[in-house]
Structures are given as C-alpha cells and as structure tokens.
Amino acid sequence: MRLTKRLAVGVALSIFSYQLFADTSVVSDEQKATAAQLMESALESDLGFDIVESLTTEIGPRLGGSEAEKRARDWGVKLGKKLGFDKVSIEEFTMPFWDRxxxxxxxxxxxxxxxxxxxxxxxxxxxxxxxxxxxxxxxxxxxxxxxxxxxxxxxxxxxxxxxxxxxxxxxxxxxxxxxxxxxxxxxxxxxxxxxxxxxxxxxxxxxxxxxxxxxxxxxxxxxxxxxxxxxxxxxxxxxxxxxxxxxxxxxxSKWKGDVSSGNVILDLVGSEKPEEIVLIGGHLDSWDLGTGAVDDGAGIAITTAAAALISKLPKRPKRTIRVVMFGAEEVGLLGAFAYAKQHEDNLHNHVVATESDFGAQTIWQLVSNVNPEATLLIDEIAKVISPLGIVRGGSDVPGGGPDIIPLVEQGVPTIRLNQNGRDYFDLHHTPDDTLDKIDPDELAQNIAAYAATIYLIADSDVVLKK
Incomplete structure (x- = not known):
C-alpha cells in the first residue's frame, strides 16, 4: 500500500514536470522542474521517518530544560553534521525548570x-x-x-x-x-x-x-x-x-530553579544572498508523558529532511535556508523568544519564516502573509505543489506557527503549510503521542511540500516583506 500511494503521486509529478506552467517572471521553468524533482525525491525517501524514529527512540521524552532536552540538542548537532549542513550550532539561553x-x-x-x-x-x-x-x-x-x-x-x-x-x-x-x-x-x-x-x-x-x-x-x-x-x-x-x-x-510538581536550554541552528548557506534567511523549523522539546513523536518530533523531521534534500542539489539556492530546532516551546515559547532576542539586529534579513507543529498528517493548504508582489510568488508555488493535494488558501493570514510568533511581532513575513489536524488533539500532550501514530507516506508528503516550497522561496529574488 505504501509503495502504491507514493508511486501514484510520483506518476502525477512526472507528468507535471513535463507540462510546466507558462513561464513567468516570478518562477522559471527550470526552478519548477527542480521543485518537481525535489517532490519526487521526498516521496521516495525514508529520511524523515528515520529522523523522527531516531529522536523518539534514542532520546525519548524531552521536557524543556531537562537533561533529556540537552541530549536532544546534542543529537540535533550530530544529525546536522551528518546530513551535510554548512553551519551547525547551539544557541543557549537560561530558563526556569518545572518538574512534574x-x-x-x-x-x-x-x-x-x-x-x-x-x-x-x-x-x-x-x-x-x-x-x-x-x-x-x-x-x-x-x-x-x-x-x-x-x-x-x-x-x-x-x-x-x-x-x-x-x-x-x-x-x-x-x-x-x-x-x-x-x-x-x-x-x-x-x-x-x-x-x-x-x-x-x-x-x-x-x-x-x-x-x-x-x-x-x-x-x-x-x-x-x-x-x-x-x-x-x-x-x-x-x-x-x-x-x-x-x-x-x-x-x-514544582519549580526547581534556572537551567540552560538552547536552540539548534542548521544552515544551508545561500549561493548569492547568504545574508538573507529563509527560516523553517519545529520544536525539539516535548512533554514528558509520551515520546513527542507527533508534537513535535514530526516537525523536526519534516523541516530537517526537506532542507537536507535541497542540500543535495548541484547548487545551493540563492538565499540561506535555516532550520531551527527550537528549545522549550511547550513551557512558554522560550526558545522562540530567545531566538528573536539573540537575532534582533538581523531580523530584517529574515525573508520569511514558518514552522511545522501540528502533527504528521498530510498538508492540505498553503496560506501566506506577505506583500502583494510576493503573493504572486506564493500563488505560483501553490500551483507547483498542487499535485500533492494542496490548495491555495488566504494571502493575508498571519501566523507561521507558535515559535514564529516572536518573529511576526518584529515584522517577519510568514507562510504556513497547514496540516490535517483531525487526530492531533487525540494525541496532543498525552502518553499516546508515540511513533506508531505517524504514517510514513503522510510524513513524506509533508517533506515534499516543504522541500519544493522552501527551495522556490530561497532561490527567488522576490522581496516578501510588506
């Protein structure tokens, strides 16, 4: 069943790659063909599932500020280096630690x-x-x-x-x-x-x-x-x-004083505009009742795997793609606020930001909050990823994900690849948030959508800020 589902979409993408939309000044035929290639590769790859399996099995639950969250950061650094990211680092911050x-x-x-x-x-x-x-x-x-x-x-x-x-x-x-x-x-x-x-x-x-x-x-x-x-x-x-x-x-349950946490940063440095950053990510921490597979090991896997597929292209996109594994999201978006503070002098160079943090079911809609010219770019991207079953949603929809909130407050543009959340609040923050709830084919569809979308934005000259 799994191969049949992937090949069915793969055939559609193969046909699509030869029936490119009319050339526009926003997205070239060559870029569309590369995006279609990325989607094909993502649908045939097990990388995303391997990542979330590794995180949930080798590290387990990752309560913000705990020793397990620290092991997860070390895991993230090791993974980033293994996948060939150009820059891998941890940005630490201090937080209060609550223990159940x-x-x-x-x-x-x-x-x-x-x-x-x-x-x-x-x-x-x-x-x-x-x-x-x-x-x-x-x-x-x-x-x-x-x-x-x-x-x-x-x-x-x-x-x-x-x-x-x-x-x-x-x-x-x-x-x-x-x-x-x-x-x-x-x-x-x-x-x-x-x-x-x-x-x-x-x-x-x-x-x-x-x-x-x-x-x-x-x-x-x-x-x-x-x-x-x-x-x-x-x-x-x-x-x-x-x-x-x-x-x-x-x-x-009680507070146990201040501890260190941190965000893991994985960069693919842009080939022409390395100072311009396309930020994607998920949160590395989880609640401690389950293993944090759906919330948010899946988001870590989706965004990291998507960027890793882009890294295999013959040439880096023009802009830098940054994957942020945010720390301590569940206990108050602490990693998100720390990132915004630590990068406040460079947020003007953040071209767009988005996060995967709503489970592991398929993406069904693309929404955005960018300027009118950039809306044309997002419209074209929506056409490219439409064979994945994704429709174009609103063009003036604020958001991007919970960890993106502090960036939105500073004027960073956003997009959001909305996932089907019908099962999310069955599993959310419970002991039932475990790896068996993730369908590898649905996860692959997410990665395909992220890889194509982020590549097209990163390889564009369009300014997204309003």
Whole structure:
C-alpha cells in the first residue's frame, strides 16, 4: 500500500514536470522542474521517518530544560553534521525548570476509584495529601464567577466538553482557557486544588498535560491537575445524580530553579544572498508523558529532511535556508523568544519564516502573509505543489506557527503549510503521542511540500516583506 500511494503521486509529478506552467517572471521553468524533482525525491525517501524514529527512540521524552532536552540538542548537532549542513550550532539561553514529580489522584466519595490525571505545567505541589469535598463547575465561565473565599478548603472541578475533531483544530483556543486560566479563579475562591477536564478530542483514559498561563509574574500556588475525558465524564454523571463528591490527591510538581536550554541552528548557506534567511523549523522539546513523536518530533523531521534534500542539489539556492530546532516551546515559547532576542539586529534579513507543529498528517493548504508582489510568488508555488493535494488558501493570514510568533511581532513575513489536524488533539500532550501514530507516506508528503516550497522561496529574488 505504501509503495502504491507514493508511486501514484510520483506518476502525477512526472507528468507535471513535463507540462510546466507558462513561464513567468516570478518562477522559471527550470526552478519548477527542480521543485518537481525535489517532490519526487521526498516521496521516495525514508529520511524523515528515520529522523523522527531516531529522536523518539534514542532520546525519548524531552521536557524543556531537562537533561533529556540537552541530549536532544546534542543529537540535533550530530544529525546536522551528518546530513551535510554548512553551519551547525547551539544557541543557549537560561530558563526556569518545572518538574512534574509524582501524582496520585482518586475518587474518595461516593466510593474509591483511581483516576487518571497529570499535573499541568507550572502547578504547585500539595504540601501533603489532600482529601476533601469537590465543587463542580460545568465550564470555565461558571468558575470565573466564583466569589473570593467561596471555595475555601475544597477542590474545584471544571468540566467542559470534548473538542470536536476538525481539520483546522477549531475550538481548541477557547476550550484551553480552563487549562490556562482556571487556576486564577480557583485561587480567588481559596480552593486547595483545581482539577480540570483534559483539553482533547479523545475518549481514552489518557490525560492531556500542557502549560498554564502566568498571572502577571505569578504562577499557581495550588496543585492543578488535568484528568482524562472518561474520568471527567464519570464525575459529571455522579454530580448529575446528586452524589456528594470528594477526591484524594497528592502532587509533587514544582519549580526547581534556572537551567540552560538552547536552540539548534542548521544552515544551508545561500549561493548569492547568504545574508538573507529563509527560516523553517519545529520544536525539539516535548512533554514528558509520551515520546513527542507527533508534537513535535514530526516537525523536526519534516523541516530537517526537506532542507537536507535541497542540500543535495548541484547548487545551493540563492538565499540561506535555516532550520531551527527550537528549545522549550511547550513551557512558554522560550526558545522562540530567545531566538528573536539573540537575532534582533538581523531580523530584517529574515525573508520569511514558518514552522511545522501540528502533527504528521498530510498538508492540505498553503496560506501566506506577505506583500502583494510576493503573493504572486506564493500563488505560483501553490500551483507547483498542487499535485500533492494542496490548495491555495488566504494571502493575508498571519501566523507561521507558535515559535514564529516572536518573529511576526518584529515584522517577519510568514507562510504556513497547514496540516490535517483531525487526530492531533487525540494525541496532543498525552502518553499516546508515540511513533506508531505517524504514517510514513503522510510524513513524506509533508517533506515534499516543504522541500519544493522552501527551495522556490530561497532561490527567488522576490522581496516578501510588506
């Protein structure tokens, strides 16, 4: 099946390479032919899957600031050198380190039952085991209305609903408010702890972790636990029966001081305009429950493999292609902000930026946020990659990916190769984020799209900045 799928697309690309679009001043026939060649090579290559297999197997989970994340940086340097990048380096930065520690959580009343939960990033420990009454809130809006001291001595539980599976991940931002801001309302009510329904679209007994938001400079001073969706369903049913609820929990999560992290930088130096940078990448860290295959080992593999294929061309593209393996994304985009700060005097030379960080399913759409002349270039690129099943989306769509946000704030143009995210929030931040969830053919399609797109931008003279 795998070969059949790849060859089917390969035949389409072979035909396409001989039926080039009319010559334009934006993209030449020769460049289109090279892009088609890159797509063919990507669809037949196992490099991307080999990369994500190596990262998840040899390094495993890579919590931001941990020893495992450091091993991942060393792995990234070794990989970059092996693949023949012209420049390979680590840019270090300092960050606070939060450790999950041990957690126990169980239903105590109306009967004993173990629950499946996980501490949320930034949560405080419990001084000792907590066993107390639960106050039920249907959603974050109900909790937001709690009065000062109203929850004294109790545990607040914020329910919600399963995310609806969608190609775009719509609904995640709003649902995620219970994870990010719920603790602030719970503390106002003087709760001893907060428990929330996991933000996910799955019905497995796997809890979803994730980082909470600060309130100014303040982190939570209480334990904050996400429980699996089936466990949240169970608590809702008990509440609807009018049963009194109590939980027992003990959490050891806490901050452990400042540590070093870093971004791994892999450069293919441009042949004519080496100072101009086309930046792509993913984040090297992961949450520690799974092995970070989908989030974001896949993004590391896609962008690194795409650039590695371009490196095999007889001549480097005109502009420099830079792959950034961002550190400490999950705990607050810390590597992204560090990169923007460390390169603030050279951001004007960043031609465009984009990130792969939405799983490993196929790319279906190309969007951009560049100037009108450059929009013509992106339109032509969309035609080139259309045999991969990719359509042209909006031409005034801000974004580029989470780690690109600090660059966008400084005026760097962006594109985004949007992936199908229907399975993403089944796996996102859970123990189920493992290598077996990645389809090698879908990963190869991503790499083909990135290789062609980034090559055509890097080999262009078009200015993308608005």
């Amino acid at each position: 520690g041990h957690l126990h959580i169980s239903l105590n009343t109306p009967y004993q039952q173990a629950l499946y939960g996980t501490a949320l990033g930034g949560a405080a420990p419990s001084e000792k085991s907590i066993q107390t009454e639960v106050v039920y809130f249907r959603d974050i809006h109900a909790l937001s209305e709690v009065k000062p001291g109203e929850l004294a001595g109790k545990i607040a539980f914020v329910d919600g609903d399963l995310l609806v599976k969608s190609q775009t991940g719509a609904g995640y931002g709003q649902a995620n408010q219970r994870r990010r801001k719920g603790w602030q309302y719970a503390e106002r009510g003087n709760a001893r702890a907060l428990v929330v329904r996991s933000v996910g679209s799955d019905s497995r007994r796997f809890p979803h972790t994730g980082m909470m938001s600060k309130d100014g400079d303040k982190w939570a001073s209480i334990p904050v636990i996400a429980i699996s969706n089936p466990d949240a369903d169970h608590l809702r049913r008990l509440h609807n029966l009018g049963k009194p609820l109590s939980l027992t929990l003990h959490s050891e």
